[in-house]
Amino acid sequence: xxxxxxxxxxxxxxxxxxxxxxxxxxxxxxxxxxxxxxxxxxxxxxxxxxxxxxxxxxxxxxxxxxxxxxxxxxxxxxxxxxxxxxxxxxxxxxxxxxxxxxxxxxxxxxxxxxxxxxxxxxxxxxxxxxxxxxx
Numbered sequence: 001x002x003x004x005x006x007x008x009x010x011x012x013x014x015x016x017x018x019x020x021x022x023x024x025x026x027x028x029x030x031x032x033x034x035x036x037x038x039x040x041x042x043x044x045x046x047x048x049x050x051x052x053x054x055x056x057x058x059x060x061x062x063x064x065x066x067x068x069x070x071x072x073x074x075x076x077x078x079x080x081x082x083x084x085x086x087x088x089x090x091x092x093x094x095x096x097x098x099x100x101x102x103x104x105x106x107x108x109x110x111x112x113x114x115x116x117x118x119x120x121x122x123x124x125x126x127x128x129x130x131x132x133x134x135x
Contacts, residue, residue, distance in 0.1 A: 007044045012129060013037070014052035016071040017115050021057060023067070030074050037078070037087065048086045050132050051075040052125070055096040057115040058106040068093050090128050099124065 013036055019029050033051065040047050053072030072093050079087045099109060111118040117125060 008040065008047055009044065010048045010050070010133075011040050012050045012052055014054070014125075016052075016068065016075075017054040017057065020054070020068045020071045021115065026070060026074050029071060030078060033075065033078055034081070037082070046086070049082075049088075050129060051079060051087065051089045052129070053089060053091045053093050055092050055109075055115070055117055055121055055125075056100070058110065058113060060106070061114040088132055090132050092125055092128055095124055095128055096121070 013033060015033065016029065019032075037049055040049065053075055054068050056068050057066070059066065072089065072091050075089045079089050096109075106113050109118060109121045109124075110116060
């Protein structure tokens with residue numbers, strides 16, 4: 001019902017940080033994402049979907065969800081289920097790991113020093129999403 005009146009050509013689905021932190025079973029996460037894709041495709045079967053793997057949670061925080069990469073892998077598996085036909089995955093977690101390895105710390109890239117992107121990471125998200133649109 002949230003899509004009533006909309007017929008999007010492209011949709012970015014970015015869920016997983018809280019699901020991973022709260023340890024939602026992967027099967028439930030997959031079911032939720034597939035339901036979103038299927039509902040979007042009912043409105044426009046040609047709609048391209050970008051599945052967005054999240055940044056990594058800070059391992060120093062109490063609620064760190066260390067399983068974000070597993071949720072991103074689940075997105076990769078979902079894209080394969082759709083035959084990669086108009087469904088792709090942007091792995092922000094991999095880019096985030098590279099940024100951390102390069103020497104950035106969570107206070108420099110996180111709005112809450114745990115798992116929410118600040119303006120720097122929002123730009124990283126945007127650049128990576130845009131890269132999925134260019135061959």
